[in-house]
Amino acid sequence: MILIADSGSSKTDWRVIHQDGKISQHRGVGFNPYYQTAEEMAIQMRDEFLQNLSDEIEQIYYYGAGCSAPERKAEVVQALKSIFPDSAIEIDHDLAAAAHATCGHQAGIACILGTGSNSCDYDGEKIVDSRPAPGYILGDEGGGGYIGRKLLRDFINQEMPSEIFQELKVRFHLTQAIIQDHVYRQPFPNRYMASFCRFITEHASNPYCYRLFYDSFIEFFEKHIFKYKDCKSKQVNFVGSIAFYNSDILRKAARDQGLQVNLIIESPIAGLTLYHQNKL
Template sequence: MILIADSGSSKTDWRGIDKDGNVSQFRGVGFNPYYQTPEEMATELNDEFLLKLKEEVVAIYYYGAGCSTPENKKGVATALGNLFGNAKIKIEHDLLAAARATCGHEEGIACILGTGSNSCDYNGDKITDSRPSPGFILGDEGGGTSIGKKFLQDFIHDEMPAVLKEEAADRFQLTAQVIQDNVYRKPFPGRYMASFCRFITEHTSNPYCYLLYYNAFQDFFKKHVTRYSNYDQKKVSFVGSVAFYNSDILRKAAADMQIHVHLILESPIAGLTLYHKDNL
């Protein structure tokens, strides 16, 4: 059996493919080696679905957020190796997952708009260029952490419509102190900030929420997509929940900048499953 993982900071999609081509699946917690040690990741891997497969798995293809440096790849490989001692482990960046799932063997620009954000230029075989992705404090334009951070800033400074602030305060028991405790004292502040995107998406009929997304997407295009050569002649595709559940706003923001949107997928796992199934 081979095991495929597509992991972001918030969730991981797992697919197992046995020798007969049968597929099993599971969704678990996300991982990011920038914020977690191998020991912490190994603890989170002790899930019933994975434990049942540990003796059968001979190869793991893991695509993950933060897996852009040799050190981070080694940390993830160590965590996986603790559970799957007999498996050959291949660690790749989540950008390659996005490119393989959306572009296949054709050239294009592949983007991630989920908890965080990222992008690359892909020639149909490999990534040829990418933009800096320095995380939720210094980057993540267009991603959930950046949008959620803006929402929470506006909540604290009373710079959003009163009806939205009242509803958010009631639903989440939200106060400035609660926000600061979650951002500065508790683990995974990026996940916390991104968690408000569901609420924002529910209220995109309100111009304030619509513009949170529209402006964030245009900021992403300016800092990422327009920096690639001949971007206006290439198909631009997206994976990630922020892109998927706000695709109408994303397409409008793109069209206003003469950017051609091709595919928008919630997750690349289905495309990755087909890719690796063909190579069994």
Template sequence: MQLIADSGSSKTDWRIVLPDGSIQQHRGVGFNPTYQSSEEMSKLLRDDFLLGISSDVQTIHYYGAGCSSEGMKLQVENSLRTVFAHAKIFIEHDLLAAARATCGREPGIACILGTGSNSCDYDGIEIVHSTPAPGYVLGDEGGGAYIGRRFLQDFIHQEMSSDIYKRAKEELNLDYNEIIDRVYKQPFAGRYMASFCRFISKYKSDPYCYLLYYNAFQEFFKKYIFKYPDWQIRQVNFVGSIAFYNSDILRNAAAEAGINVNLILESPIAGLTLYHKQ
């Protein structure tokens, strides 16, 4: 039995490939070794679904946010071993998940626009180059945390349309002191900031909300896509909820920037399952 995981900071998609080729699925909490210790991740892995299959899983292909160094990969592997003691475990970065899911075994540029953002140049086998992605404090342009942060800044300074400001007050019950507490004192500030993208997407027909996404995508292109060789003639693929649920704005922004967008997927898990079944 194979277990495949695509894990971001907000959620993890799990797929089981049974010996007869059939597939089962499960969605659980997200993991990121940049912000969580092995002990914290181990506790979250004590999930009824995972515990129920722990003795049957022979191989695990885990793709995760934050798994960019051997130390981070080992941290995740140690956490998984508390549940899957006898499985063969392969840990890879979520960028490779995006590349394998969208490009398969063909070259291309793969991007993540979810809670955070990232990108890579993929040669059909492995990642040959990626631009540094310093996270929600110093980066994540185009990602949910970045867009949510800009929204909260504008709310605090009342630098948004009066209609959106009014709706935010009524629907989100935003309070300055709570915002400061959640961003600076509570864990998972990036996840908190990204949560406001549901509200922003709901009203993306409003010019203010539309431009939050549009401008963030343009910033992403400048920081990432434009730095890859021959980006003008290559296919660019995206995975992640921000890209998927705002694909209309993303495609408009990309067209104006001269970027050739190919696939936009909400999650790479289906493509990864196909990749490993083959």
């Protein structure tokens, strides 16, 4: 059997391709070896779904955030080996997952707009160029953590419409102290900040919330897409919850910048499943 994982900082989609062609699936917590050790990831991987498969999986294809550097890939391998000691394991970056799922064997630009953000230029077989992805403190323009951070900063400074301020205050019991505790003292501040994007999406008809998304998407284009050669002549594809649930705003921002948006999907796992089925 084959186990496929598409993992971001917030969640992991797992798919199992059984010998008879049947497919089972599971959604669990996210992983990122830049922020977690192999031991920490291994503990979180020991859920019932994966434990029950430990003796049956022959091959694992894991696509994950933070898996570009060899030493980070080694951390993920070590975590997976704690559950699947006899399985062959291949680790690739989440950008490869986005490219395979949206571009297939066609050239194009593949982007991730989820909790974080990333992008690459893909020639139909391999990634030929990519932009730096320095993480949620130094980058992640257009990602959920980046957009949520803007919202929380504006809340602290009371630089938002009063109705949005009051609803945030009542609904989430927000105070400056609570925000700072989650951002500076609690684990996974990027997930915390990104969690407010659902609220922003729900209120996207409000010009303030609309602009949070629109302006952040424009920043993403400027930092990433416009730096790829002939970007305006290529189809641009997106993977991730921020892109998917705000696709109308994303398409408008891209159209205003002369970019050609093709696919916008929430998760690449279905495309990855098709890609790997021929390996049985």
